[in-house]
Amino acid sequence: MSQANEPEPPATAKPKAPRCRKRRQRRKRQIAYLAICSLSVAVFGLALATLIRPAAAADADAELDADASNERTEKKGDDNNPQVEWRAGYAGHGTTHEQMGELHWAPVDYTPYKPTVNYTRPPTAPTTAMNPIFNFTHKLYDSIISDEPALPPGYIVMQGDSLALGPKFHNADFRDLIARYWLVLLFILFLCVIIVVMPFVAVCYCCLCCCRRCRQGCPPCTSKQDAQRRLWCGVCLLILIVGLIFGIVIAFVTNRLLDRGFDQATVTMKRGSDDICLFLKDVADHVHHLMVYNYEEMQTHISDELSSAHKHIFLDLADTSESTSLGELERILHNMPEARQLMEQVAKMETDLRFYGAQLRDGLRGMKRDINFAVANLCTTQECQTFLSSSSIELIDTSKCLHFDTIPNATLYLEGLNIVVKENYIKIPTDGLTRMENVSLKVKEQLNSVTPSMIRDLNGGRDTFRSHARRIRNQVDAVLSQIHLKTSRSSRSFDDVYDKFGNNRSVISVIVCLLMIMILGILIVSLLCGCFGRRKTGYRDDCCSKATAANCLFLAILLIFCMISFITLMGLVYFMIGLVTYQGACAPLRDVDKNGLFRQLDSMVDLNRYLPRADDAEPLKAAPPLRMSNALKMCEANQSVFDMLRANRLYDINELKRIKVMSSEEDSDSTKIFDEDMSKTELLTKEEFGKLEAMRQGGAANYHSELFKDLCSEFTPVNLNALGEKMYALSNSLESPTFGWARVSFWNEGLNAKSYYQNFIPKLTTIVEKMKSNMKRIDELILYENRDFNNSIRLLLKAVRESQNFIQTKGTRYINELGKNLTSTISNMIDEYISMVIDESNENVGRCEPLAYIYHQGVDLVCRSMVDPINGYWVGVLLCALLFLPILYVSHRLMCLYKKVYPYMASVASHVDVVYEGGCPVCTGLPYVQQTCAGGQQAYCACPGKEQGRPSGGAGPADEDPVFDGQVSLLEMNKHKQD
Incomplete structure (x- = not known):
């Protein structure tokens, strides 16, 4: 029962074991075969390596012989091809430092020039406020003086290197000048008329009682119109006073500037002299630094390179x-x-x-x-x-x-x-390095035959550049010294103006300014009293009333009549002096190309006469004269001194390119430095x-x-x-x-x-x-x-x-x-040095800015410190003189208005009213009837009680009659005011 229930094994289970056994045996045989093959290959490889190793040295020698034959073939090809690749994969000469961007020979490191010059700085110009006046005079003269030459002969002459007033000016002979310019003639005639006529007008005004004759009219009736007239006349007088103040300020300030200009001329020129000396020293030091010191740096560098050239080549x-x-x-x-x-x-x-x-x-x-x-x-x-x-x-x-x-x-x-x-193998490479060192000694021996000539050429180049530096320094010194000498002498132009007038000029100018200030003060007092003082009543007038204003105006009129001719004459004198000196000092320096007078004077100054001639310098062919105008024009542009020398064919710094320092440059390609086998x-x-x-x-x-x-x-x-x-x-x-x-x-x-x-x-x-x-x-x-x-x-x-x-x-x-x-590197160093000297000289050596400063502070000093103040002075004086003419008229009219008496102001205390029948007898011309009160009393006497006033000549009621002060009669007050 139990055996029947047991499962039967599968049919394939029995033959499986023999097949697996056979498969394992076959795999074992394959592994053994592969192991035997691998062992055989290893043994064969070991034996082959043992046989090949002794032949390695022979193969290396054969490879070396093959390389040598290839090198010989390349050498033959190199003789035909100048572009040789010295080292595979390397450009140039095949050195490592070339591949890193470095040069074979180090460049020269020049020391830059560092100037240590500190030029003086002028004090701040105090004439900024007067510049518009000076510019006005410049434009005025430029517009009316347009002929060439600007001044006829005899008014400006040359005394040495400076300008001076001519004999015609000293003799007051202005006929030629006036005859040439009609506008100047008309202006002078107008001023002369004022000078001559005004004294006669003053006499007539005073002697014919014009100063006291003022139409009185009827003050009570014309009070409104009188107030309007006083207002307009006061405004006109105020405007004229403002103009008078402006003219007095111009005259006073320019007179002070003129005195200061004479006092500071010496200080300014001394400052210019110090600056020109510093400038000359800076130029000389800079040229010496470039052509001597930097050349010695280059020479030292090249000498060091030559002394160690054999090491570098090795x-x-x-x-x-x-x-x-x-x-x-x-x-x-x-x-x-x-x-x-x-x-x-x-x-x-x-x-x-x-x-x-x-x-x-x-x-x-x-x-x-x-x-x-x-x-x-x-x-x-x-x-x-x-x-x-x-x-x-x-x-x-x-x-x-x-x-x-x-x-x-x-x-x-x-x-x-x-x-x-x-075995002391170290001796082998040591001996090899010794043999290699012999190559360096051979190179050094060969270079020693070439180096002395190069050193000799460098020494000769040093002497050449030193002589050029000395020549440049002498020429620049001569040119700039003469420019400064001419400038300093020109800055003393018209010194005879100061000598001619001397201290009297300053005293007279101050007196004129004080007189004008006095007149101005009187006019201001009169205007203030007339504006803010009480009207004149004829009774108890205050000290600051309109009566005081009338008296001040009368005094101002008298002073103006007395001084106007003298003030106008002073302005005319300064006008003529400014006209002549402007054309001699200011105009030529501002427009040297178009001004004929400056061209005439500039033609007398040739700075070439003062330049030293080097013995080895080539004669300049057809060198144009170096005029001050050209030198100053170049310096105005802030160019280099070498630009001025080159433009005038005195010295061309670019000629340094023609200098050949190395005499062996021509045959350097054909000369071999090393010829050892x-x-x-x-x-x-x-x-x-x-x-x-x-x-x-x-x-x-x-x-x-x-x-x-x-x-x-x-x-x-x-x-x-x-x-x-x-x-x-x-x-x-x-x-x-x-x-x-x-x-x-x-x-x-x-x-x-x-x-x-x-x-x-x-x-x-x-x-x-x-x-x-x-x-x-x-x-x-x-x-x-x-x-x-x-x-x-x-x-x-x-x-x-x-x-x-x-x-x-x-x-x-x-x-x-x-x-x-x-x-070639040495030649390039020398060429680069010459180019550096030329570029530095043209760009940085001797910039003319200090000369331009000296020019503006020296030659232009005459115009700024003397001529411009003279012209500014006559502008202020003549402005005041011309303003005196309308001031006379306005002052007279205003004086008459201030003198009017307003009697009704005196009746305020009487409290009596009176009315004229038929109108005012002063305005209408009717006969005047004296009014009385009831009881036979006068109208201007206060009636006792409340009695009705009885008019004796009129029909109006008593309370409408004008009231008058009993102490002053109306006819008595107005008897001197009738026309």
């Missing part, structure tokens, strides 16, 4: 030919003793590393065995099983840092380095090459620190200290009676873990770090481009062979190319 040759590889080889072999010492330390540390590592590894394996036994037999709890699976005890001895099978044996490298040091020059002999080839294949051939890359300090996958603490905790967690042996075992293994950590881990870590540090230092000492020792020496030997081949085939030509580059 270094460039070594760089381009890659002879520096010989130096690298010498460095490596020189460092061999130090590298050997470091390798000895590495070998000893390697032995210690392997010894201590084996002890630690064995200890860890024993600890792992004991822990596994304790977990399997002494502690069967889940806690122990979990500890075993989670603490990585099974992998504790499998760290790659604890297995040193892949680390090479440093003793082999030490033996190789010992052989290098023992270097085809037999050897850096290393064949025997030395063979020794070095054998050295690189010695015991240290494969050395590189990368071979020790498996050196590490992570010796266990877990921290042994932490593992010991875990085992302590596990031991303490187990029950004492049941798992007593397990507790003891785990506690002991925790002690072992901590002991292994304290005794082995720090020591092994220190050994590993020290080995890494030593091998890194060994790499720096004996490796090249971070290659192993074998490849480093191989590349350096290849570079030495190529360098030797370059020197033998192209060395002579390359040195000559560098020599030509040296001569």
Whole structure:
């Protein structure tokens, strides 16, 4: 029953086992076959490498011979092609510094000129307020004086180098001048009429009683009209007073400016003299700095380059030919003793590393065995099983840092380095460098035959530029000194004006100003009294009434009549002096091209006569005369002194380009600096090459620190200290009676873990770090481009062979190319120096701004300090003189208005009213009837009581009659006021 219920196995289950067995056997045979094939290939490769290595040196020699033949072929091609690629992939001469953008020869670093000149500054001009007046006089003279020449002969003459008033001016002979200009004639005639006629008008005004004859009219009837007349006349007088104030201010200020101009002329010219001296010194220092000091800097720089040229050429040759590889080889072999010492330390540390590592590894394996036994037999709890699976005890001895099978044996490298040091291979590259140094000595010997001539040419150029600097300084000194001399003398023009008038001029001018101020004060007082004082009543008039105003106006009229001719005469005199001196001092300096008088005077001054002639200077052909006008015009544009000298054909700074400093420039292309035969020059002999080839294949051939890359300090996958603490905790967690042996075992293994950590881990870590540090230092000492020792020496030997081949085939030509580059560089330095001197001279040397300042403060001083104040003075004086004419009329009219008496103002105290029948007898011409009161009393007497006044000659009521003061009769008051 039970057998029937059991399931039957599938039909395919029986033949499955034989097929799987056969498949496994077939796979095993395939694996064995592949292993045998791999082993055969490895053995064959090892044998082939052993056979190829001895032939490597022969192949290198064959490669060198092939390279030499190729170089010879290139040399033949180089002779036909001037564009030679000295070094593959490098432009120019194939040097490294050229690829970095640097030049073969350093440029000259010139010291810039720093001026230390502090020019004096003039005080602030106080004539700003008077400039409109001065400009008015300039425009006036320019508009009325238009002929050429502006002044007839005899009015302005030359005395030495300055202008002076001529004999016609001293003799007051202005006929020629007046005859030429009708407007001037009319103006002078008008002033003369005023001067002559006004005294007669004054006599008539005073003698014929015009001054006291004023129409009185009827003040009570014309009071309104009189008030309007007083208003308009007062306004007119106020306007005239304002104009009079303006004229007096102009006259007073210009008179002070004229006095100050004479006083400051000497100070201004002394300041100009100091500035011109500073300017000349600055120009001389700047020229000396450019042509002497900067040239000496260039000469010193070129001399230094020539003295070290052989070193420079040698270094460039070594760089381009890659002879520096010989130096690298010498460095490596020189460092061999130090590298050997470091390798000895590495070998000893390697032995210690392997010894201590084996002890630690064995200890860890024993600890792992004991822990596994304790977990399997002494502690069967889940806690122990979990500890075993989670603490990585099974992998504790499998760290790659604890297995040193892949680390090479440093003793082999030490033996190789010992052989290098023992055989004294350092002598080979040292001898090669000595042979290379012989090339430098040959270059130096060849350059010593060329350098003296270059130094001699540079010394001759220094003398040439020094002579040019001296010549330029003398010419500039002469030109500017004469310009300043002419300017200072011209600034003393018209000194005879001051000598002629002297102190009397100033006294008279001040008197005129004081007289005008006195008249002005009287007019102002009269106007104030007339505006704010009471009207004249004829009874108890105040001191500031209109009567006082009338008296002040009368006094002003008398003073004007007395002084107008004298004031006008002073203005006329100043007008004539200003006219003549303006045309002689101001106009020529403002318009030198169009002014005929200045052209006439300028033609008398040729500064070429004062210039020194150098002995070696070429004679100037058809040199135009150097006029002051040209010099001043150039300085006005703030050009350079050299522009002025070139424009006047005195000296052209651009001629420096024709100077040839180096006499050997013409045949520099055909001259060879180096002509030694270097085809037999050897850096290393064949025997030395063979020794070095054998050295690189010695015991240290494969050395590189990368071979020790498996050196590490992570010796266990877990921290042994932490593992010991875990085992302590596990031991303490187990029950004492049941798992007593397990507790003891785990506690002991925790002690072992901590002991292994304290005794082995720090020591092994220190050994590993020290080995890494030593091998890194060994790499720096004996490796090249971070290659192993074998490849480093191989590349350096290849570079030495190529360098030797370059020197033998192209060395002579390359040195000559560098020599030509040296001569061309020196020529370019000299050309750049000359261009720098020319540009600096044309742009920055001797800017004429100080000369323009001296011109404005010197020559223009005459116009600003004397002529302009003279013209301003006559403008102010004649303005006042012309304003006196309307002031006379307005003052007379206003005086008459102020003299009118208004008698009805006196009847205020009487309280009596009187009315005339038929109107005012003064206005209508009716007969006057004296009115009386009732009882026979006068009308102007107060009647007692309230009696009705009885008119004796009129019919009007008494209360409408005008009331008068009883003390003054109306007829008596008006008897002198009738027309």
